[in-house]
Amino acid sequence: MAEALANQLESTKLSDGASPDDWKSGLKIPAKDTRQQTEDVTATKGLEFEDFSIKRDLLMGIFEAGFEKPSPIQEEAIPVALTGRDILARAKNGTGKTAAFTIPALERINPKSSKIQALILVPTRELALQTSQVCKTLGKHLGINVMVTTGGTTLRDDIVRLQDPVHVIVGTPGRILDLAGKNVADLSECPMFIMDEADKLLSPEFTPVIEQLLQFHPKDRQVMLFSATFPITVKNFSDKNMTDPYEINLMDELTLRGITQYYAFVEEKSKVHCLNTLFSKLQINQSIIFCNSTNRVELLAKKITELGYSCFYSHARMLQANRNRVFHDFRNGVCRNLVCSDLLTRGIDIQAVNVVINFDFPKNAETYLHRIGRSGRFGHLGLAINLINWDDRFNLYNIERDLGTEIQPIPQTIDKNLYVYDSPENIPRPVSNFQTNRQSADREQQRRLEQQPSGQRGGGQANVANNGRSNGANREQGQRQPQGQRQGQGFGQRGGGRGGRHYDGQRGGRGQGMPAQ
Numbered sequence: 001m002a003e004a005l006a007n008q009l010e011s012t013k014l015s016d017g018a019s020p021d022d023w024k025s026g027l028k029i030p031a032k033d034t035r036q037q038t039e040d041v042t043a044t045k046g047l048e049f050e051d052f053s054i055k056r057d058l059l060m061g062i063f064e065a066g067f068e069k070p071s072p073i074q075e076e077a078i079p080v081a082l083t084g085r086d087i088l089a090r091a092k093n094g095t096g097k098t099a100a101f102t103i104p105a106l107e108r109i110n111p112k113s114s115k116i117q118a119l120i121l122v123p124t125r126e127l128a129l130q131t132s133q134v135c136k137t138l139g140k141h142l143g144i145n146v147m148v149t150t151g152g153t154t155l156r157d158d159i160v161r162l163q164d165p166v167h168v169i170v171g172t173p174g175r176i177l178d179l180a181g182k183n184v185a186d187l188s189e190c191p192m193f194i195m196d197e198a199d200k201l202l203s204p205e206f207t208p209v210i211e212q213l214l215q216f217h218p219k220d221r222q223v224m225l226f227s228a229t230f231p232i233t234v235k236n237f238s239d240k241n242m243t244d245p246y247e248i249n250l251m252d253e254l255t256l257r258g259i260t261q262y263y264a265f266v267e268e269k270s271k272v273h274c275l276n277t278l279f280s281k282l283q284i285n286q287s288i289i290f291c292n293s294t295n296r297v298e299l300l301a302k303k304i305t306e307l308g309y310s311c312f313y314s315h316a317r318m319l320q321a322n323r324n325r326v327f328h329d330f331r332n333g334v335c336r337n338l339v340c341s342d343l344l345t346r347g348i349d350i351q352a353v354n355v356v357i358n359f360d361f362p363k364n365a366e367t368y369l370h371r372i373g374r375s376g377r378f379g380h381l382g383l384a385i386n387l388i389n390w391d392d393r394f395n396l397y398n399i400e401r402d403l404g405t406e407i408q409p410i411p412q413t414i415d416k417n418l419y420v421y422d423s424p425e426n427i428p429r430p431v432s433n434f435q436t437n438r439q440s441a442d443r444e445q446q447r448r449l450e451q452q453p454s455g456q457r458g459g460g461q462a463n464v465a466n467n468g469r470s471n472g473a474n475r476e477q478g479q480r481q482p483q484g485q486r487q488g489q490g491f492g493q494r495g496g497g498r499g500g501r502h503y504d505g506q507r508g509g510r511g512q513g514m515p516a517q
């Protein structure tokens, strides 16, 4: 009898033919990223996402985002976060911290409740957009509503959106406090309070807002702090507001293994000339160029455009709509170079960026680390080049000492194997509905090129941001002289002028997906 039953069960199993992994075969998994990766992301314990016992619908979102296995920070943080314990986590730039808090947050949300159940705070509006997109992508099969809210948009729209159920709210602290203070965002049953770039959020400008925000949450909330840099301010906050936090520190060394760092010693007035030379020699897939002030961002973007290279710029004094457009288009590879202030130093994730240039050298080690971490994402290769003038020499020394790293003088020729990939078109796009973005970005790029006189093509991209000055000026770039120039703070003129043959490769092209020069 028992034998007959066993036979029957066996035959049932065989006849339905379903293997436990069958659900995976229907997933829309993106092409495998075959680039070599460093130990920063490969030195794992060998766990699989399935080992976390999370919902299948969440696993589907994870695999469809192209994630195969958890990174070291994900292996460490996800199981603990799922238990509801407070977490203080430190891991290198670009090693997957966002998913390390997003995955457990999504898992713990009850979609049947209409309450806000997770608050994710980030320091900048661009990062809020990016992080909300990660939540939407990973949680797309969960029936969860994610809302992003930041300053620079109308409060009224947010109030309307909060009439509908919102499960995860991602935003910058000021706007969230506004909404909570007005009783529009109800955080009274929100058990998860997450801070990404936590040390930045705990700087003096944000701390009072953060402390007020915490009061809106229930007492037994779970607090999770993530960053690559944790100064002492974080310790004070954690002592006061966290319960027995589980500490993760994956930073035995501070800098990413995949990033090669060089400096070029150069007089201030020769910096543009030096940049021009770098553009002509490097194989840039996409680059981010940092300046230390908004004036210098605009001036440099103008210079780069005059040199004939495609270039966007972004800084905090631009209109939010223009900031968003620049960010969106640059992420989608519409333009090869982006000049920016420290607004985009933290968290911004664009895998196609293989070169970061510190046109102005940063003042401290944290900023340096976050800036260079915009390349070499998820254990890949990247190049960081620092233009150093006489006044920066002590800073250079201090940053090398603080980070325990060596920044070498730039050699005559830079080995392409250090930062160039053979098939840049295979580099994964940002986690988002890429197909749609890419197609519309291509159309937009085409439209812009068609509108430009042929002689200007490729040099005019800085115009995109030019309407975005917060002073309300709404003029075309050519009709206005940047303030810095009027005040005699302009960059050196050497190297100006257009036309050398070596510019051609970069003119007007899309950064991502184009063969590097």
Ligand SMILES: Nc1ncnc2c1ncn2[C@@H]1O[C@H](COP(=O)(O)OP(=O)(O)OP(=O)(O)O)[C@@H](O)[C@H]1O
Pocket: 066, 067, 068, 069, 070, 071, 074, 091, 092, 093, 094, 095, 096, 097, 098, 099, 227, 228, 346, 347, 348, 349, 351, 373, 377, 378, 431
């Ligand atoms: N398990 C994974 N497998 C493959 N790719 C991943 C995985 N986890 C994250 N990524 C990708 O790695 C990149 C970097 O991730 P993320 O932006 O979360 O890094 P981060 O640690 O938050 O960086 P930063 O400190 O600069 O904010 C993203 O493009 C993300 O999609």
